[in-house]
Amino acid sequence: MSIIILFKHVLQMDVSQLNGVLRMKADEGQLRSALEHFNSVTDDLIQAYQLLEAQVAELNVKLQLANDELVAKSVANEQLAARLSTLLQVMPAGVVELDDAGRVVAMNAAVHGWLPDVQPGQPWQLGDHFHESERDGVYVRKQDAMQLFTVVACPLPGAGSFLLLVDVSNLHQLHQQLAQQERLAVMGRMAASLAHQIRTPLATALLYAANLQRDDLPPEGRSRFAGKVINRLQALETLVQDMLRFVRIGPVRDGMESIRLSSVLSELEAVVQAQLAGKQLQWHLQSGEDAAVLGGRSDLLGALVNLLENACEHAPRGSVVRLEAGVQQGFYVIRVIDQGAGVPEQVESQIFDPFFTTRANGTGLGLAIVKRVVEDMKGSIAYKHDDRGTVFELQLPVVQSNHTI
Structure with a gap:
């Protein structure tokens, strides 16, 4: 503002001198009018400059406030980054940061403890440190076959990726212990049920066997009692076989084979002819x-x-017992249909449970065994009752094989 005021004074001095020179040759009124207009314009310019100075001062204050806020946020972000870095270092899961080229940028203490050979700048290859286990998504550390991990990749668009490594060894052991406890509980219930089921046919067989010791027993009576003893012993054998089949855990991998269903159905028809005729x-x-x-x-x-x-x-x-079989959408579907009344609706959800039965002389293991066999083959079984009668439907995945039995 001082420069403009000085400029104004200089102009005013020059104009005063010019007035003395031209006073005789120019119209004094017109010159005075021009000077007044110049003074007015100069005053407006000074006012505009003062307003501009005020706005600059206000902007400087706002800029300082924004600057202070950015500094505060930067400090807060640094503190947050420090806390996150500390958390990553102490967390039990492993974190590996990779760049766009798949090289290791950084890793936390857990990864360094598990994989001490991994260093920043090295290319990361999962197969160098782990191999796949039989469980989907679970990997075994090469240096320790008992240590199991899950590995999850988290891509960062345009900025590489993170790998999250979680040690699930203890969880796997807990699952094994729980499965063992469940098996023991099932075997306990099975033993109790089996004892109950064995007691009746065994007592009957002993009674029939005692009758065979009678001296006055005629030959036809002896033959009849002998047949009943054999029948009861066969019932006991069936119970034991059902128990052994049920307690088998998982499919027998060594016995897996590619089975041609047409041959199974032919053999099945021959096996059930006696029950059908009866x-x-x-x-x-x-x-x-x-x-x-x-x-x-x-x-x-x-x-x-x-x-x-x-x-x-x-x-x-x-009545009629039907068996329908054929391929549907990649599955071999088998339906066993009879015209019986089926099971009450309120217990339909229990028919595949071990030891559940609606028959007085049943073991409750028959359908449980069927379900286990089907699931071992990666298939499924379902029950329903409709206008056709009672329907059990099996769905088994079809496989391609060069060798079938």
Whole structure:
């Protein structure tokens, strides 16, 4: 502002001198008017400059406030980064930071403890440190086969990625212990149920055997009692076999084979003929496209026999027992259908549970065994009752194989 005022004074002095020179040659009124206009413009310029100075001062204050706020935020961000860095170092999970080229940028203390050979700047290859286990998504550390990990990649768009390594060894051990406890509990319930189921046929067999010792027993009576003893002993053998089949844990990998279903159905029909004839049941087999499934042949045959025996048990005398089979959407579907009344609706959800039965002489293991065999083959089983009657439907995944049985 001082420069403009000085400029004004200089102009005013120059104009005064010019007035003295031109006073005789120019109109004094016009010159005075021009000087007044110049003074007015100069005053406006000074006012505008003063207003500009005020605005600059206000902006300087706002800029200082913004600057202070940015400094405060920067300090807060640094403190947060320090806390996060400390947390990453002490957390039990491992974190590896990779750049766009897949090289290690940084890692926390957990990773350094597990993989001491990994250094910043090295390329990261999962296979250098881990190999896959039999469980999906779980890896085994090469230096310690007992240590299991899950590895999750978290990509950062345009800025590399993070790897999260979690040691799940203890969790796996807890799962194993829980499974063992569950198996022991199941075996305890099985032993109690088996003892109850064995007691009746065993007592009956002993009674029949005692009658065989009678001296006055005629030959036909001796033959009849002997037949009843054999029948009761066979019932006991069935109970024991059901128990042994049920307690088997998981599929037998060494016995897995590619099974051609057409041969199984032919054998199945021969096996159940006696049960069908005993109740004068009609047999109807409807099979479509043949296929192969992966599993244990004897287990699958036993499961299907179990279902058909169950159908024969509940089907009315003289009715039809049906078996429908064929390929549907990558699965081999088998339906066993009888015209029985089915189970009450309120217990439908329990029919595959071990030891659940609606029969007085049943073990409650038949359908549980069928379900286990089907699930071992990566399939599924379902029950429903509709206008066709009682329907058990099995779905087994079809496999491609160059060798079928």
